[in-house]
Each structure stands twice: as C-alpha cells, then as structure tokens.
Amino acid sequence: xxxxxRERLATALLVALTAVWGxxxxxxxxxxxxxxxxxxxxxxxxxxxxxxxLLLRRPLRALRRREVATGxxxxxLYGLAQILQTQGLATTPASVSGFITxxxxxxxxxxxxxxxxxxxxxxxxxxxxxxxxxxxLLSLRGVSVGVGESLTLGAAALYAVHIxxxxxxxxHDVAAGLSAVQMVVIAVxxxxxxxxxxxxxxxxxxxxxxxxxxxxxxxxxxxWVQTWAQAHLPATRAAIVMTLEPVFAAAFAVSLGNExxxxxxxxxxxxxxxxxxxxxxxxxxxxxxxxxEVLHHEV
Numbered sequence: 472x473x474x475x476x477r478e479r480l481a482t483a484l485l486v487a488l489t490a491v492w493g494x495x496x497x498x499x500x501x502x503x504x505x506x507x508x509x510x511x512x513x514x515x516x517x518x519x520x521x522x523x524x525l526l527l528r529r530p531l532r533a534l535r536r537r538e539v540a541t542g543x544x545x546x547x548l549y550g551l552a553q554i555l556q557t558q559g560l561a562t563t564p565a566s567v568s569g570f571i572t573x574x575x576x577x578x579x580x581x582x583x584x585x586x587x588x589x590x591x592x593x594x595x596x597x598x599x600x601x602x603x604x605x606x607x608l609l610s611l612r613g614v615s616v617g618v619g620e621s622l623t624l625g626a627a628a629l630y631a632v633h634i635x636x637x638x639x640x641x642x643h644d645v646a647a648g649l650s651a652v653q654m655v656v657i658a659v660x661x662x663x664x665x666x667x668x669x670x671x672x673x674x675x676x677x678x679x680x681x682x683x684x685x686x687x688x689x690x691x692x693x694x695w696v697q698t699w700a701q702a703h704l705p706a707t708r709a710a711i712v713m714t715l716e717p718v719f720a721a722a723f724a725v726s727l728g729n730e731x732x733x734x735x736x737x738x739x740x741x742x743x744x745x746x747x748x749x750x751x752x753x754x755x756x757x758x759x760x761x762x763x764e765v766l767h768h769e770v
Contacts, residue, residue: 500561501681546653552630554661
C-alpha cells in the first residue's frame with residue numbers, strides 16, 4: 472500500500488474509532504450508577520489485557536526494552552485519563568463529557584508547539600479554531616465548572632499528551648506490541664485503584680453486555696487502531712480527526728441515551744465536522760506536509 476493509501480486508511484480507522492468511543496459515553500454513565508468507576512475500569516481493562524497478551528505474545532516478545540518502557544509510560548497516561556474521565560462521567564451528562572473530552576484537539580497542537588517545537592501551518596490553526604468554537608458552543612453553559620467537568624478537562628489534557636507520545640514513538644512494526652504493553656499497564660493501574668475496597672461486578676446481563684462491548688471494541692480494538700493509525704498521521708491531524716468523538720457521543724446520547732438535541736448541539740457539531748473535513752482536504756492537497764518522523768494514539 473502506498474503512503475497516501477495508508478494515510479487514508481488511518482484516517483478512516485480513526486473515524487470508526489471515534490464512533491465506537493462516542494457510543495460508550497452513555498453506556499458508561501449508566502454503568503457507573505451501579506458499579507464504582509474504578510471497579511468498572513479494572514474489570515474492563517483487566518479482561519482486555521489478558522486477551523491482548525494471549526493474542527499478541529509474538530509482537531510483545533519482539534519489543535526492545537526501550538519500547539516496553541515507552542509503552543508503559545503511554546499506558547500510564549491513558550490509564551490516568553480513563554480514571555479521570557470515568558469519575559467525571561458520574562456527575563456529568565454524557566453529551567457534555569464527550570465535548571469537554573474533545574478539547575484535546577486544542578491542547579494537542581499547543582503542547583506540540585510548546586514541548587516539541589513543532590511548527591504548524593496556519594491552516595491547521597484555522598481548523599483548530601473551528602473545532603474549538605464548535606466544542607465551546609456544544610459544551611459551555613455559563614462560566615461555572617463543576618467537579619465532574621474539571622476532572623474531564625484533566626482527562627483531555629492527558630489524552631493530548633498521549634496522542635503526542637503515540638505520534639512520536641509508534642510505528643507500524645511495533646504498534647501491536649505497544650498497544651498490548653499499554654493495556655497491561657492500564658489494567659494494573661485500575662486494579663490497584665479498585666482492589667482496596669474490593670471490585671463490584673455488574674449485576675445484570677445488560678451491564679455485562681456493555682462491559683464486553685467496551686472490552687472488544689472500545690479497548691482492545693481501539694488501542695490497537697489508534698496506535699497503528701498514529702504511526703501514519705501527524706499527531707495534530709489525528710487529534711482533529713478525533714474531534715468527531717464528541718459528535719458521535721452526542722448523537723448516541725440523543726438517539727439511545729434519552730438526552731435532548733438542541734440547536735447548539737447541531738451547530739457545534741457542524742463546526743467540528745467542518746474542521747475535520749478542512750484539515751483532511753488540505754492534507755491531501757499537500758501530502759508533503761505529512762512527515763515520516765514527525766509525530767511519526769487513545770481504548
């Protein structure tokens with residue numbers, strides 16, 4: 472497959488990934504009403520880690536010590552972000568949580584410029600501005616911010632750092648192994664947090680079905696897809712594509728989670744979509760902007 476073909480496939484996979492992530496917001500909100508957030512995460516990522524280690528033994532053995540350490544660091548970032556986001560969801564509407572999480576589209580290029588000294592074209596900043604306006608329109612309700620919203624914003628910052636880390640260190644040859652190491656670290660982190668008070672398990676078949684859906688698609692599949700896709704896309708471009716996550720979160724919250732659609736939701740979602748399409752079209756016009764290093768993520 473040509474580099475351009477891999478970029479298109481990576482973009483398509485990230486869009487599918489954001490749809491899966493968006494579908495989990497209202498499911499998680501319902502689950503954490505019955506199962507403590509950290510217990511739910513310990514169960515979700517514990518099962519995912521066991522499955523990934525069994526399936527990816529060969530790629531895991533092929534990793535060098537430095538790559539294992541990199542995967543562990545990335546897993547720590549992602550695990551902490553998951554804990555903050557899930558705790559925030561206990562007191563935050565699913566649609567609002569999705570949009571606040573989406574602020575990583577703003578934080579990613581800011582951190583790339585500040586920490587990695589990455590020079591971004593003006594068109595990227597225009598797309599970031601459009602996405603920011605969409606997220607603000609969708610999320611802001613005055614100036615007050617609750618604990619749940621603050622925790623979710625902290626999660627967004629950690630996701631941004633995770634995206635940058637994946638962009639810099641992931642490669643197609645180590646994507647599977649890196650994703651498995653990350654999953655193991657995430658599982659250990661969540662199990663340590665849940666163990667002192669004992670782990671509360673889901674009580675109904677419907678709750679177990681939600682957990683297993685998230686294990687298969689939002690954890691195992693998602694972390695591998697993000698790790699592979701970011702081996703072929705710059706981190707900032709990946710972050711802008713992933714702003715579709717809050718759009719999908721709102722769509723699922725309205726269609727399946729009994730939340731109400733508003734004009735702000737529609738208008739803000741349209742701005743986010745415009746930003747994503749803009750950055751995609753501009754990237755295809757200037758394929759030379761898509762670096763090989765450059766920043767070559769997430770579950």
